[in-house]
Amino acid sequence: MTDIDRIRAARTRAAGKILKTPVLSSPALDAIAGRRLLVKAECLQYTGSFKARGGWSAISALDQEVRARGILAYSSGNHAQGVARAAQAFGAPAVIIMPADAPQSKIDGTKSYGAEVVTYDRETESREDIGAALSAERGLTLVRPYDQPDVIAGQGTVGLEIAEQTKGLELGQTDVIVCAGGGGLASGIALALEAEAPHLRVRTSEPVGFDDVARSLVSGQRESNERLSGSVCDAILTPCPGELTFPILSRLAGPGLTITDEEAMRAVALAFRHLKIVVEPGGAAGLAAALFRSDQIEGDTVIAVATGGNVDTARFSEAILNY
Amino acid sequence: MTDIDRIRAARTRAAGKILKTPVLSSPALDAIAGRRLLVKAECLQYTGSFKARGGWSAISALDQEVRARGILAYSSGNHAQGVARAAQAFGAPAVIIMPADAPQSKIDGTKSYGAEVVTYDRETESREDIGAALSAERGLTLVRPYDQPDVIAGQGTVGLEIAEQTKGLELGQTDVIVCAGGGGLASGIALALEAEAPHLRVRTSEPVGFDDVARSLVSGQRESNERLSGSVCDAILTPCPGELTFPILSRLAGPGLTITDEEAMRAVALAFRHLKIVVEPGGAAGLAAALFRSDQIEGDTVIAVATGGNVDTARFSEAILNY
Numbered sequence: 304m305t306d307i308d309r310i311r312a313a314r315t316r317a318a319g320k321i322l323k324t325p326v327l328s329s330p331a332l333d334a335i336a337g338r339r340l341l342v343k344a345e346c347l348q349y350t351g352s353f354k355a356r357g358g359w360s361a362i363s364a365l366d367q368e369v370r371a372r373g374i375l376a377y378s379s380g381n382h383a384q385g386v387a388r389a390a391q392a393f394g395a396p397a398v399i400i401m402p403a404d405a406p407q408s409k410i411d412g413t414k415s416y417g418a419e420v421v422t423y424d425r426e427t428e429s430r431e432d433i434g435a436a437l438s439a440e441r442g443l444t445l446v447r448p449y450d451q452p453d454v455i456a457g458q459g460t461v462g463l464e465i466a467e468q469t470k471g472l473e474l475g476q477t478d479v480i481v482c483a484g485g486g487g488l489a490s491g492i493a494l495a496l497e498a499e500a501p502h503l504r505v506r507t508s509e510p511v512g513f514d515d516v517a518r519s520l521v522s523g524q525r526e527s528n529e530r531l532s533g534s535v536c537d538a539i540l541t542p543c544p545g546e547l548t549f550p551i552l553s554r555l556a557g558p559g560l561t562i563t564d565e566e567a568m569r570a571v572a573l574a575f576r577h578l579k580i581v582v583e584p585g586g587a588a589g590l591a592a593a594l595f596r597s598d599q600i601e602g603d604t605v606i607a608v609a610t611g612g613n614v615d616t617a618r619f620s621e622a623i624l625n626y
Numbered sequence: 627m628t629d630i631d632r633i634r635a636a637r638t639r640a641a642g643k644i645l646k647t648p649v650l651s652s653p654a655l656d657a658i659a660g661r662r663l664l665v666k667a668e669c670l671q672y673t674g675s676f677k678a679r680g681g682w683s684a685i686s687a688l689d690q691e692v693r694a695r696g697i698l699a700y701s702s703g704n705h706a707q708g709v710a711r712a713a714q715a716f717g718a719p720a721v722i723i724m725p726a727d728a729p730q731s732k733i734d735g736t737k738s739y740g741a742e743v744v745t746y747d748r749e750t751e752s753r754e755d756i757g758a759a760l761s762a763e764r765g766l767t768l769v770r771p772y773d774q775p776d777v778i779a780g781q782g783t784v785g786l787e788i789a790e791q792t793k794g795l796e797l798g799q800t801d802v803i804v805c806a807g808g809g810g811l812a813s814g815i816a817l818a819l820e821a822e823a824p825h826l827r828v829r830t831s832e833p834v835g836f837d838d839v840a841r842s843l844v845s846g847q848r849e850s851n852e853r854l855s856g857s858v859c860d861a862i863l864t865p866c867p868g869e870l871t872f873p874i875l876s877r878l879a880g881p882g883l884t885i886t887d888e889e890a891m892r893a894v895a896l897a898f899r900h901l902k903i904v905v906e907p908g909g910a911a912g913l914a915a916a917l918f919r920s921d922q923i924e925g926d927t928v929i930a931v932a933t934g935g936n937v938d939t940a941r942f943s944e945a946i947l948n949y
Contacts, residue, residue, distance in 0.1 A: 319794065322648060322650070323648075324648065325645060325646075325647065325648050325670060327645070327670060328672075329672075330738065330739070331738055344670070346902045347648060347650060347667070347670075347901070347902055347903070349651075349652075351900075351902050415653055415654055416653065471642070575904055575939075575942075576731070576939075578670070579669045579670055579674050579903060579904040579905075579935030579936075580670070580902060580903060580904065581898055581902040581903065581904065582902075612902030616898075616899075616946050616947060617947075619898075619946065620943045620946060620947055623939045623942065623943060624939060624940075624943055
């Protein structure tokens with residue numbers, strides 16, 4: 304189970320290895336949001352996303368002899384790089400199972416951290432079967448993208464930093480808007496804020512049509528999305544909230560927010576222009592809600608987490624030129 | 627005169643008003659640089675450049691009644707926004723004299739902080755003459771872009787942060803590469819490092835053809851550039867090193883470095899891809915030298931300051947798509 308002690312322990316293990324990312328702001332964005340808007344720029348994290356935290360937390364928590372046998376992860380994107388970086392730092396071999404049609408830049412990025420990339424055919428092969436066979440053969444330890452206590456704890460260190468970085472601001476009840484795929488980051492932050500800054504409440508943001516978390520929060524049970532592709536927010540398209548993450552969000556999160564693809568692209572462009580950060584569309588979903596859902600937000604201040612910046616050049620160029 | 631006490635006082639006055647910017651890194655950039663490369667991401671500073679520091683320092687140091695009469699500045703853009711933001715925060719009117727060919731984003735940014743913008747022709751008019759006339763007429767106080775002790779002191783706070791942020795790294799003799807226009811930032815950092823981290827040595831980077839600082843360091847006197855325009859590095863095209871800044875650089879800086887426009891554009895693209903920050907070409911000159919002049923740099927680590935991110939969308943898009 305993930306609790307505040309586990310999150311604090313994750314932070315201790317990450318000292319000097321995970322970047323304390325800055326909180327940015329701009330009067331131009333405040334004007335659009337209709338209130339003070341603070342942006343936790345987690346896209347600046349090592350590997351370009353918050354996933355470096357969960358990967359570090361999970362791998363640093365393993366016994367040395369278990370870790371030395373090797374790490375396994377399934378991912379086509381940010382989690383792959385977070386796990387690969389941590390494994391490399393501990394001298395552990397990492398095997399990342401990626402779809403053969405994953406963007407070459409992401410495969411190259413994962414390899415640049417020394418990982419062995421095993422590709423599979425999405426149509427004809429099962430990554431779970433490949434992973435199970437490799438695990439049995441080599442004794443690898445699986446690091447899941449969100450439904451694992453030490454992964455959630457690692458992502459929760461973002462919440463500890465938000466609590467510290469906003470301490471002097473005398474905030475009242477304030478929403479912290481976090482994009483949600485499986486909910487690892489949102490649930491980790493929610494636990495950290497419950498303990499350290501209970502006046503800050505997590506709310507999730509998802510693309511329209513992929514709002515499994517928002518609908519699950521309403522119904523009280525884990526709802527699924529009908530589709531798994533078809534949004535520019537590719538990094539946060541997951542089938543349903545996690546088994547471990549949903550109970551945390553159900554207890555602590557406010558009502559879920561949704562944004563359109565166009566709003567995500569506009570948020571990417573505005574973050575470029577006014578904050579000088581590179582955010583991928585999925586990573587900008589929280590910022591988009593903070594900017595464009597002000598009627599559904601209360602309080603003088605809103606906090607958004609910009610979660611990742613691993614975006615294709617063409618997509619980013621499209622965002623800044625056209626939105 | 628600027629000394630370490632003045633820099634420390636500038637930091638005290640800036641508490642809570644100036645962002646402590648992060649130091650970023652990426653294995654991909656280390657590989658290109660041939661050594662560990664640390665990037666001080668000052669483009670994330672309020673107003674999108676380090677100039678917010680000098681502006682805040684100079685304006686916060688004024689007597690209240692002097693400040694209330696108003697502030698004057700001449701600037702190609704970044705200093706304009708830094709001064710405008712500080713003036714606005716203190717409730718003082720600001721008049722900013724900008725070249726007519728300054729990027730529209732910088733003119734708009736300056737106006738967004740409530741300043742009055744007056745434009746001039748870079749080739750045929752003297753901004754100093756225009757400034758002097760306006761000062762006399764309205765009783766405004768001029769805040770110079772670099773040749774003013776409290777401005778240099780404000781920029782020097784970057785050096786205090788670099789000293790703090792690299793304290794645990796056990797660096798040997800290490801170069802800190804800073805792009806140079808008039809040399810305010812480079813000289814301020816040099817003074818801060820002399821006091822706080824004398825193993826760190828400032829070196830300037832300038833575009834080929836605009837290497838007045840590098841040539842001045844060789845000749846021992848202030849040399850001028852033949853041209854004042856014609857590089858993508860618009861933010862750092864100044865006629866010659868400052869009267870106050872050059873003696874500091876002459877005493878403390880290592881040999882000057884030069885980079886091409888193409889290398890500046892490549893550095894912009896690499897910072898986008900691997901650090902997730904938006905840097906303007908001039909602001910990337912130090913990073914370009916760290917990446918592409920490794921034969922002229924010694925030591926296991928190099929530090930580059932990415933000084934600003936106020937770049938037009940078309941230029942940035944060109945950099946990331948073509949370089």
